[in-house]
Amino acid sequence: xxxxxxxxxxxxxxxRDVQRLVRIKSVDDTPAETMPFGKGxxxxxxxxxxxxxxxxxxxxxxxxxxxxxEAGEGxxxxxxxxxxxxxxxxxxxxxxxxxxxxxxxKIYGRGTSDDKGPAVAALYALKSVVQSGIKLKRRVxxxxxxxxxxxxxxxxxxxxxxxxxxxxxxxxxxxxxxHGEKPILxxxxxxxxxxxxxxxxxxxxAGGKAANMVADDCRAVLQMQEGxxxxxxxxxxxxxxxxxxxxxxxxxxxxxxxxxxxxxxxxPEEGVNAISHMVDFLTALPLHYGSEFVKKYMExxxxxxxxxxxxxxxxxAFGSLTFCVGTVRTKKDGFAVGIDVRYPLTLKDQARELFDxxxxxxGIVYEEKAYKAGLYMPVDSKLVKTLMKCYSEETGDRKAKxxxxxxxxxxxxxxxxxxxxxxxxxxxxxMHKHDEYVKIDRLITASKxxxxxxxxxxxxxx
Ligand SMILES: [Zn+2]
Numbered sequence: 201x202x203x204x205x206x207x208x209x210x211x212x213x214x215x216r217d218v219q220r221l222v223r224i225k226s227v228d229d230t231p232a233e234t235m236p237f238g239k240g241x242x243x244x245x246x247x248x249x250x251x252x253x254x255x256x257x258x259x260x261x262x263x264x265x266x267x268x269x270e271a272g273e274g275x276x277x278x279x280x281x282x283x284x285x286x287x288x289x290x291x292x293x294x295x296x297x298x299x300x301x302x303x304x305x306k307i308y309g310r311g312t313s314d315d316k317g318p319a320v321a322a323l324y325a326l327k328s329v330v331q332s333g334i335k336l337k338r339r340v341x342x343x344x345x346x347x348x349x350x351x352x353x354x355x356x357x358x359x360x361x362x363x364x365x366x367x368x369x370x371x372x373x374x375x376x377x378x379h380g381e382k383p384i385l386x387x388x389x390x391x392x393x394x395x396x397x398x399x400x401x402x403x404x405x406a407g408g409k410a411a412n413m414v415a416d417d418c419r420a421v422l423q424m425q426e427g428x429x430x431x432x433x434x435x436x437x438x439x440x441x442x443x444x445x446x447x448x449x450x451x452x453x454x455x456x457x458x459x460x461x462x463x464x465x466x467x468p469e470e471g472v473n474a475i476s477h478m479v480d481f482l483t484a485l486p487l488h489y490g491s492e493f494v495k496k497y498m499e500x501x502x503x504x505x506x507x508x509x510x511x512x513x514x515x516x517a518f519g520s521l522t523f524c525v526g527t528v529r530t531k532k533d534g535f536a537v538g539i540d541v542r543y544p545l546t547l548k549d550q551a552r553e554l555f556d557x558x559x560x561x562x563g564i565v566y567e568e569k570a571y572k573a574g575l576y577m578p579v580d581s582k583l584v585k586t587l588m589k590c591y592s593e594e595t596g597d598r599k600a601k602x603x604x605x606x607x608x609x610x611x612x613x614x615x616x617x618x619x620x621x622x623x624x625x626x627x628x629x630x631m632h633k634h635d636e637y638v639k640i641d642r643l644i645t646a647s648k649x650x651x652x653x654x655x656x657x658x659x660x661x662x
Contacts, residue, residue, distance in 0.1 A: 444458070
């Protein structure tokens with residue numbers, strides 16, 4: 201039977217198996233024996249392997265960190281990366297979060313689109329190819345991860361045990377295809393301050409929630425002289441920059457609050473940074489302690505979001521460097537600023553070296569918290585061309601072009617992988633939101649696209 205026919209005929213089974221996985225609440229939890237990410241995730245992994253066995257695949261469980269279902273023969277491995285962990289359901293649901301109810305052509309529930317629906321679409325894609333009698337010259341593995349939402353330790357474990365796959369994709373992203381992701385650096389810059397704690401001075405500053413979100417709030421505490429106030433200045437600044445501010449006096453302690461607008465760390469230029477504006481305002485005050493921090497901050501960051509003041513601004517054909525200030529906190533002898541920097545993706549691994557060199561030159565104290573290597577495959581590379589062809593042929597969409605992003609997908613967790621569906625162009629993104637769903641007809645189409653990709657990647661000699 202042709203793979204398309206097999207997938208169409210198995211629509212009800214596909215729905216049933218998505219439901220089997222969605223009904224298991226697989227949120228990260230306390231480790232248990234052979235379940236390093238908790239019982240829920242462990243149960244979901246077991247169920248995915250059960251489904252894989254029912255479909256006739258060989259399976260292997262890597263100590264509960266990851267597992268895979270496999271078909272085909274040969275030395276090389278085609279990998280399809282999916283994950284079974286989900287983010288907590290959160291608030292606001294109309295539907296049962298783990299009910300997996302089918303309504304109006306959709307399956308509802310946490311994980312339906314991220315990433316259990318795609319996992320089942322991939323399994324049936326592989327099955328449809330195997331039963332069609334096409335001979336696979338490479339082994340094809342549907343690899344089940346269990347820790348994508350928290351840090352992809354699952355894939356670190358897989359790579360340690362099995363190495364990187366030779367080629368493949370992850371249905372944990374968007375169609376038509378993501379062929380580049382910017383390198384991401386996250387860490388904390390410390391600005392020391394040797395000023396005297398003599399009034400007026402900056403006693404405290406705090407703001408933001410995470411390095412990868414533009415801070416939408418900032419609070420500064422000033423110690424003042426009796427009778428002194430900067431309230432008028434503050435109000436004028438807020439008015440000039442159209443910001444919501446609040447000035448509160450508790451005797452000689454003055455508390456300044458500022459609201460900005462958040463945006464994702466990959467698009468800091470779309471937000472209004474409350475921290476940077478607070479610091480910008482503080483430049484106008486005759487502070488003792490705190491003024492060194494303010495001066496250095498304005499010299500190296502200021503209100504920019506492109507790294508230009510640090511001398512690291514860069515652009516390539518796919519976009520520019522982004523520099524996001526996400527947090528600020530008070531330290532013993534200074535202030536620490538949490539940042540998220542995304543380099544143009546064609547710089548790949550050079551990004552880290554360039555960044556470190558720039559900081560060194562400016563004498564900036566930086567502690568790295570996370571580094572995610574970028575990925576990039578040119579539009580005319582074999583994998584990009586192959587996957588794009590499969591997408592176009594199965595959907596009839598010949599206009600869609602592969603694209604690049606500043607954010608990160610599961611594809612970064614292993615070499616030779618690109619993000620390939622299964623959110624279709626123009627479709628609502630429901631991942632991590634309440635009333636998450638997957639459209640059944642999209643699930644079927646995606647499964648056919650993945651079947652075509654398996655045929656292309658596992659039968660050619662390239
Ligand atoms: Zn995901």
